[in-house]
Amino acid sequence: MSGHSTWPEWVYVGVVIALLCYVGAEAWNIERIIEHVPEDAELIKVTGQQWLWTFEHEDGTKEIGELHLEKGKAYRFEITSKDVIHSFNIHEYTVLLDAVPGKINHVWFSPNVAGEFDIQCREYCGLIHYNMRGTLFVADTGA
């Protein structure tokens, strides 16, 4: 209509569409990879309640406020809550998932560094939320 060249505009539109497609595809891809749970992952049931975390291993062992894992193994977590919504977070291993009453959420990870790491609640859940903490102990395999 105006008679001027429109190719820069088409390049601009194309670049924007391409970048949006890349962002969407890459995020989708990483999410799929992360959600792929290894078949040999050990199950750990995590229960949040005001204001502590309870862990139950596959062999029935229960822990309160502490979680002992072995380096190099894969663990999948079934996370739920007894009262209000909490959020299970192990910052060092980029684990963060809501604990919702009446619902079981799943996440998995494999600790690759031995040591002690913080477990915390990342969803405001009441008066003592700030102190709803635990400790993850990762031991060297065979230790």
Added chain:
Amino acid sequence: MKVIIGLGMVLGLLVILPAVEHAFAAGSEVGEYLDRKVAIWGLFYRLMIIAFTVGTVVSGMIVWLVLRFRESNPKAKPTPYEASGDW
């Protein structure tokens, strides 16, 4: 037509590459597990690069438009519509 072909090639690459990467990733062999920390932060950094690049280009274009097409710019001239004085 060239633009459409070029755009198609770019989009094709962007769809094919992640699919190929996915096919060779996420090894499920015993003892070989994904490091989710690396995967998640890697994604974050890649998307931040795109976000800041787009932000720079868009804000740069807005600044250029405002400066170039301001009335006081020596190169400014009225559009045919404005020059007719009918509005």
